[in-house]
Amino acid sequence: MDITVEVTEKGDSQGVAILMHFGSTLPVMSPLPPADPRLFAHDPRRRWSEAPAPDGWRELHPALARAQARTSLRAAPDARATQVSEALPGEALERLADEGEWAWVRTPHDGYLGWVRQQEVGPAWAPELTVTALRAHAYAEPRVSALIVAELCRGARLSRGAGERVTEDHRCWQPVTLPDGQAAWVQEVILAKVDVSDPATFALSLLGAPYVWGGRSAWGLDCSGLTQLAYAACGAALPRDADQQEAALQRVAVPQRGDLAFFPGHVGLMLDGRRMVHANATAMAVSVDTLGEGDYGGRLLASLRGYGRWPT
Known part of the structure; x- marks a missing residue:
């Protein structure tokens, strides 16, 4: 059978x-x-x-x-x-x-x-550098017109490369070794420390990023990939899928900014009591929608399973 x-x-x-x-x-x-x-x-x-x-x-x-x-x-x-x-x-x-x-x-x-x-x-390796830019590129040489040799994203890990930093037209370039062992150059700005305290603000920085089933980066991501990435930016580790995230969070009746809203097979991040940012497979992009507003918002509200909050 x-x-x-x-x-x-x-x-x-x-x-x-x-x-x-x-x-x-x-x-x-x-x-x-x-x-x-x-x-x-x-x-x-x-x-x-x-x-x-x-x-x-x-x-x-x-x-x-x-x-x-x-x-x-x-x-x-x-x-x-x-x-x-x-x-x-x-x-x-x-x-x-x-x-x-x-x-x-x-x-x-x-x-x-x-x-x-x-x-x-x-x-296995022990990289020293972490990319903080949402999207970035690595170059064959330390200049913006050089050949692009790799796509990078927030959370990508790199090692310091051989040689010294190079300053070119007020831009600081760092030699790196890519995960595949290739030598490359990146601008230091993509490695700069970024303090994030609000997952909702981080999620809004991804507005317009394309929807991709299973994706986890600004090059393309799904609903739970967005919430996982936003929480990770604040130092909180969420599970991968929407139902796992729902099980991990504390249920709340009234949402506040940063809470997650759960639907059958879907999750979004609340901006306030009604507005939600989410990787939207209908719009095929990260968007902001209001629960109960319009046809789409009405369907969202009708299928709402509840809200979850990171344990405090």
């Missing part, structure tokens, strides 16, 4: 997690463990599992690694499989297993599992 799973919204059910491991059809070979399969590596088809593994199964032990660029985590080892999350350039990974040209990995900051191409995974 086969169980066919259909998923319409990310984070609304265990379907995303099941698809991550088995594709759209799951052969019933072994019961899944009670742990969340988006976070706990257990694959009956391949007979792989984290400890404790059943007898006769391969027990998986994570090895530290890194993402060599902005890397899609996919639901299955297939380039056509759904992107379920994203690893940022230089971000730490845990490598669990390999299959052909693919590696099964976890992003340690939120424990999320997915498949990436092996060529996108590098050895």
Whole structure:
């Protein structure tokens, strides 16, 4: 007997997690463990599992690694499989297993599992630099007209490169080593410390950023990617998906700025008692909408499940 799973919204059910491991059809070979399969590596088809593994199964032990660029985590080892999350350039990974040209990995900051191409995974490292700009580029030489060699984003990790800083037309350039080992140059402004105390203000800085299912950066992100990124900017670690975030926060009846609003398969960040900033798959961009206002706002309010607040 086969169980066919259909998923319409990310984070609304265990379907995303099941698809991550088995594709759209799951052969019933072994019961899944009670742990969340988006976070706990257990694959009956391949007979792989984290400890404790059943007898006769391969027990998986994570090895530290890194993402060599902005890397899609996919639901299955297939380039056509759904992107379920994203690893940022230089971000730490845990490598669990390999299959052909693919590696099964976890992003340690939120424990999320997915498949990436092996060529996108590098050895573990200890980068000294963190990109704070929402979007940025690395260059082959220390000048703005030089060849762009990499796309970067907030949270990307780099190492200091060989050589000295260069000042060019009042611009300060830092030599860096990219996560894939390539030498490059970035302007120091993209590494400048940015103090963020309000997740709502940070989320508003991403207005107009494109909606991308599974995305986690200003180059493209989904609803829970936006809220996770906004909270991370304030030093608070949210889980990856909307339902996980809902379970992690304290329920409140009356929202205030910075609270999250939850809907079936969707999450937004409240600006006040009614307005919400969210990565909007209808507008295909980060937008601000008012609960109960207009046709779209009315549909949002009708489907509202409640509000969550970071524990104080």
